[in-house]
Amino acid sequence: MTDLLNPATDVDDGPVPETSRADWTSDQEVRWCPGCGDYSILTALQLLMPELGVRREKTVFISGIGCAARFPYYMNTYGVHTIHGRAPAVATGLAMARPDLDVWVIGGDGDMLSIGGNHLIHALRRNINLNVLLFNNQIYGLTKGQFSPTSQKGKVTKSSPVGLVARPFNPISVALGAEATFVARTHDMDRHHMQDTFRRAHEHEGAAFVEVLQNCNVFNDGVFASITKKDVREDMLIDLQHGKPILFGSEKQYGVARRPEGVVIVDVAEVGIEYVLVHDETIRNPSTAFSLSRLAKTPATPTPIGVFRAIDRGEFASSVSAQIREVQAQVGQGDLGDLLRSQPTWEV
Amino acid sequence: MTDLLNPATDVDDGPVPETSRADWTSDQEVRWCPGCGDYSILTALQLLMPELGVRREKTVFISGIGCAARFPYYMNTYGVHTIHGRAPAVATGLAMARPDLDVWVIGGDGDMLSIGGNHLIHALRRNINLNVLLFNNQIYGLTKGQFSPTSQKGKVTKSSPVGLVARPFNPISVALGAEATFVARTHDMDRHHMQDTFRRAHEHEGAAFVEVLQNCNVFNDGVFASITKKDVREDMLIDLQHGKPILFGSEKQYGVARRPEGVVIVDVAEVGIEYVLVHDETIRNPSTAFSLSRLAKTPATPTPIGVFRAIDRGEFASSVSAQIREVQAQVGQGDLGDLLRSQPTWEV
């Protein structure tokens, strides 16, 4: 019998052709509100893809439902706009069946942390080779403005007319609590930072989780403005760089240092540069990364962006197929006739 | 019109009568396998309840499906054996509708971390007043032995005949990543520790999450034996006690200390007692608690038990009803006739 596992994997397709942004742009009219942050994320990816040295036909975007989840329509790749919350599940099946593909998962904070929260944390735990981009606008956009699991406490929305009672998830903390091997944050106002982050996610073997702070200018305008606007960024965004001390501010006058209760922001001049934490994405213990995720409680205080954690750990889909290969190496390809005779038989 | 919110809350029922274990024991035959760890958890709770000064009729046990989820049948309280994974959701509705009740949620590792994972993390995030006991036996008991999201990598089960590929969740880390305000661990071999922990959970305002290490002697026998057996406990269980240095071992010769990558186990004699971490459940920043949750990767190395975190934060259900009360205080009880006339009307 033939070897049925992942037939597509072994084909040699020759060198990857050069592409431009236009090659990655589908013929579909983009239907986000004018001014929506989703546009710049789309641009960042369409511009990045040609640099990644991947094939369009080997690239698949899977999304759930929401404004963010419209994303696949606009990429000239394969794509499926599935149902609300289930994109990580569908993508998991695809990535297992087809390890040759580069699978991206796109969804909003409602899609991936509310209805789809469980699929997300399990995909991260399994460490399956997906690039998961969560567009966090702290609101339900497509259904016109209800709070989401990342909306700030007290937020007034259509479904919380006198203010939201519950406290939000911190997507980075959730991901780290779920054993994610790659965890990062970027934002829709900085194309280069997005591209650097997406590139890293793409390169990661296993599940790469990226929170993209995204402005919904219709239902939650400016919610990240106090940290992402050009003129405040230096003071409000803490750009994590592997191997470098964590510094920020116009003169790099602020830094992050360890304290018993976790990491805190310090005045470098006060504590001395030697006490400033040197960022290491690769520590296997996620405690420091977790601690960094707790620095900012609301998008109004200095907030780390960049890669919090990036460690190597067995990728799920390839381990699953490796098991299959191993069994096949031991007992050979299955034979249907033998299978039918694998229980006691008798002749009549 | 009458005040319909939480009518039961205001009743004064007089002093709570004295009860004994028998009063908390239902007339149902217990149907776990002989030797199952669930028995001792049941005993611990039935013995504890009389001490809590609560009424049986004000106590409700809500469970999903699984061996663990049989629990409510055996308590002479109110109880609902719901459907697989949904106990935290049903309990949330009950706790919101009836803040006067003491609501316990019981489930297995499959029930609450596999199919029910999302409901669990959202209940913890919201901080609703539930006592959530997760009986972690690292296996699906009721369906006869498949791996669960807490089964160790490599584990051979009926559904992983050549070994489990994925890495498990650490329930404590998941809970902390989900903003839980009370997080604890105990085990089925130590009744007193269970009782202390359950009591603390009960006293906590908000969602209290307790992982109970539980032996499934039929499908996963002895999986915690190397840390919970009487003769190894001293060396293998790290009993967290608020305000005390974290020490363990027969002579308290080991301790836990901070290191850049997180907390680690140290030889007290080597580092000196002053470097041993003093446990503080009440730090608002969950980083240290998270770090403690990473001490043991498998149940074969020294494992912290006790309360990792216990902080006060607005309880969800009472905040929701407070909002309602506030509106009512401002505008009075709603009047149906007024409601019908709240849009423009005209007379014919």
Added chain:
Amino acid sequence: MTDIAEAPSAPALDEVIIRFAGDSGDGMQLTGDRFTNASAMFGNDLATLPEYPAEIRAPAGTMAGVSAFQVHISDHDITTPGDAADVLVAMNPAALKSDLHTLVPGGTLIVNRDTFEERNLAKAGYDHNPLDDEDLAGYSLIQVPMTSLTKEACAEFGVKPRDADRSKNFFALGLLSWMYSRPIEPTMDWIESKFAGKDLIIAANRAAFNAGHAYGETAELGSQRVIVKAAPLAPGTYTNINGNTALSWGLVAASQLSGLPLYLGSYPITPATDILHELSKHKAFGVTTFQAEDEIAAIGAAIGASYGGSLGVTTTSGPGVALKGEAMGLAISLELPLIVVDIQRGGPSTGLPTKTEAADLLMAMYGRHGESPMPIVAARTPSDCFDMAIEAARIALVHQTPVMFLSDGYLANGSEPWRLPEVDGLPTIEVRYATEFNMVDEDGNGTFWPFLRGEDGNRPIALPGTPELMHRLGGIEKEDGSGNVSYDPDNHEHMVHLRNDRIAAIPVPEAELEEGSEGDADLLVVGWGSTWGAIAGAARRVRVAGGRVDHVHLTHLNPLPANLGDLLRSYQRVLVPELNLGQLVRILRAEYLVDAQPLSKVKGQPFTAGEIQFAITEALDGPAGHKEGVTA
């Protein structure tokens, strides 16, 4: 009724259908809404059909971005938003292109001429200006430079041209208000209160409105001015209400009438979300709303609240119902009250989220594993959602069962004048709970059996908190009486039949023929849900033309009215119009073995009366009991 002093002499029309169409950003829903309200206040009968795209804001000026609002006003009792528009207001080329087909031949076409320039024409896919086309000759075309006139009018109040542009819908509203002699005050009052504190906006909108009004007066449109007189409605206080609001208020009313706090567990989904929004506002009534993490948690929480003694409700649309099946089964097994509201939309899958359809009936009947019967009610008009919400609650609470409430996108967003009921006249809902032992155990001690039924077949519900009555419920099969887990074969069979029979035995009103029916016509039209208006309108027209047709409209789909079988069998021909491929008709055929025939429409739109009229006429002409279904 407001007086229109200014236009006493305008010729009177008995009804008119006006359609406002423009870009999503043009405020057409608001314009339609305001026109509707003014007409309602004026005393017309009316019906509306808002239609908007699924995108939040599709690219401006494109076909995908067109948003429309159709309103039918009349001096007599009407039942639908009308088959085709008498007047189409097209605010841009895309609106003209997409909606021209809705205008009757010879109808009045009013366009905002300013927008018919190259960029907008291109966005709409025109390679020339259609206003120059011969095609439009068949219509009475009125070209108005709305944008520039609005800007002009606003300029004197210091409104910047860009901001003034946003007020052009008020120009259109002013113009139409003049044409149809609508009262002005309601709109002015509304502008004042809506934009209170934003003086510039108030000024701009007022100026635009007045400019539009004046334009009619001055621009030789005199011949166009008509009046649609007030309808002879029954005396009372009226409000203009849409289905989702009526439904929300009905739930509040049911809570008050039963004395149980209302608990809504919901997850946002179009077109049901407005119910969550509306109920979130009614904290004064002790209403608790819970936006859950997903649809399953939403129903789970509603079950928990219901178990605790609240009136538990969950609201959603088709995709959400498809997720709640297992939890509904639990509520059925527990015999707990619960209302599951399905505001149906176009399917399958994500389908057409903002469009209407009624294709969830069979899912409502059968969409759960095992034998898990559940009562189903359906509303017929927007205001009927109020009454049916109370009815759903009554069934749920009195008979201790989850109840499915079916509405749809058309009812949810469509509106009609509603005569407010007397609050005191609403019947209370009696809910009784167990408070005492109902059994004696082996030792002669009192004990409580949660499934020991009373004469009414109901199990005694003891709320948690009730002293001594502690007991356990669960979804595993239970022994009738004690409620203990039971794997006994005979008990299971007994329980399966019992669950079935107790739902089948719920008393529901007899099926009654609608007004105008004679009882012995040549054809019976059987409807359910939002098709009521179109069927009623069609039946009237057929009768006027001399056809003999009767109409029965089902509000209770499970159980069905006891007399329905006999009624159906008394007709030679039975036609069942549905916004699906024929769902009720399958139930009727299976239940009564009558050769009822489907009339199907699945375009994301309600039936027009004309479509049903045509099918009725065809059926009257055809042989009795014919075999093939018809498709509108």
Added chain:
Amino acid sequence: MTDIAEAPSAPALDEVIIRFAGDSGDGMQLTGDRFTNASAMFGNDLATLPEYPAEIRAPAGTMAGVSAFQVHISDHDITTPGDAADVLVAMNPAALKSDLHTLVPGGTLIVNRDTFEERNLAKAGYDHNPLDDEDLAGYSLIQVPMTSLTKEACAEFGVKPRDADRSKNFFALGLLSWMYSRPIEPTMDWIESKFAGKDLIIAANRAAFNAGHAYGETAELGSQRVIVKAAPLAPGTYTNINGNTALSWGLVAASQLSGLPLYLGSYPITPATDILHELSKHKAFGVTTFQAEDEIAAIGAAIGASYGGSLGVTTTSGPGVALKGEAMGLAISLELPLIVVDIQRGGPSTGLPTKTEAADLLMAMYGRHGESPMPIVAARTPSDCFDMAIEAARIALVHQTPVMFLSDGYLANGSEPWRLPEVDGLPTIEVRYATEFNMVDEDGNGTFWPFLRGEDGNRPIALPGTPELMHRLGGIEKEDGSGNVSYDPDNHEHMVHLRNDRIAAIPVPEAELEEGSEGDADLLVVGWGSTWGAIAGAARRVRVAGGRVDHVHLTHLNPLPANLGDLLRSYQRVLVPELNLGQLVRILRAEYLVDAQPLSKVKGQPFTAGEIQFAITEALDGPAGHKEGVTA
């Protein structure tokens, strides 16, 4: 066929029904299984019915803990595990109490006398020893001290008494093997290989078996010894197979026949979990199994794998199907192949997880929102699960649609001898994928339209990885042809009809009358699923008694066979036995307007042939087309 040299002269019976009953810890399933296998190897026809409690290990000795295994062996072709047992082996008092009613009057009752002591009697709820009762006088009672004899026999091999106790089921097996002249070798071989390396256990089990065998030989049971000769089965290689194994192998075969890798996304649930277990073992066939976090993730992953070019399958039971409704709708909208397996169990809600029922048919038909039709196939016997799995795959892959496969707990766990098919004779499944442009765009360039259908009405599936054919799919309504999102009313109506029609047009085999039917009998029995054996057995008996009854058994429930309507209409009376309250019968009535009548059983157990025989006889005596259903 194995030769039984030792008992040539024993009197021959044509069939016997044996029931092993004991505590869950007594190994009754294993005992039954071994007896069955030996009988199969010997050449009998047979059918089995395992029955076990929902608890993993209910308290030892209680009624709740009783586990039983019934096996019917015969020298001729049989179809059911038998109506009542000829022999009941009761290993303890609880087993006697719970299962005595299954024994025919005058039947042989074999008890393990050692267990009838105070503690066990009390646990079973006896206040005295029933072995002393008069009631048992009507049976042929054989009291054997199995426990002590086993211990004795084991002692010489150094087995401790406590361990020896565990082997007492082998004593029972030895005794029964002697009584029914079963071959010894298969059991001995099995013991050797099963416990390889555990010499003491092998010794104990062998000793126990031999002691039981010897007991029969020596203990004056001579008169009891009979033989059930081999059945005249068609020549071939046979194996004894249960439904879940057959289903698993059928899926593996479908994978091989289609050349697509098999991908199973599943979440454990009784009684479907064994399929996950079984397929997890077949990595040699390139089978990927994925135990997902829940049922929705399981089907989601299967859809993803199917989209990637695998044969995507998800397996579950009723509660799981109730959760998968929304995702099935997605697969329907995407027009992707998928198999959804429902191993039905007792419902509603958690219901009776380990018991059988067939009450998910209407959910399979209608349990999704919107118009979302899906083919349904159902297996009729355990081995038929193999063929129907291939058939389900054929429909899914050739017609690009999710397919529901219905089995039930009885088929899943029950077993029968199965003549192995010739692997080379199995028909391949042709799957074609798009690899080239199928359209030219405005600029004259080649492009790909994912919904531009070929002559077969199928859309072209281009797998990701196919150069140039990049495209996007989604659950929003799409334009036929281009596949672009479309809110166009006419397109939606077209697509709704198209999705419906393409499923309705799937060719399925004509309905054929079962063997023994004459084509013009007085009554037609219509069955589906696991009722086949009981109906076939009942029909035979009725015919033997001179009644005229025909039987048709549906394997395809959607679409139904084209000739079914005519067939039904050609009978005066139609009876539809179902393990539900009447689900297929509703479909038949709605579809064909025939007065088919339900015969319902919902006890968590399969029909016996006797129950159906009784109903047939009643129906034959009653008036044609009578109105009321019957309940078994």
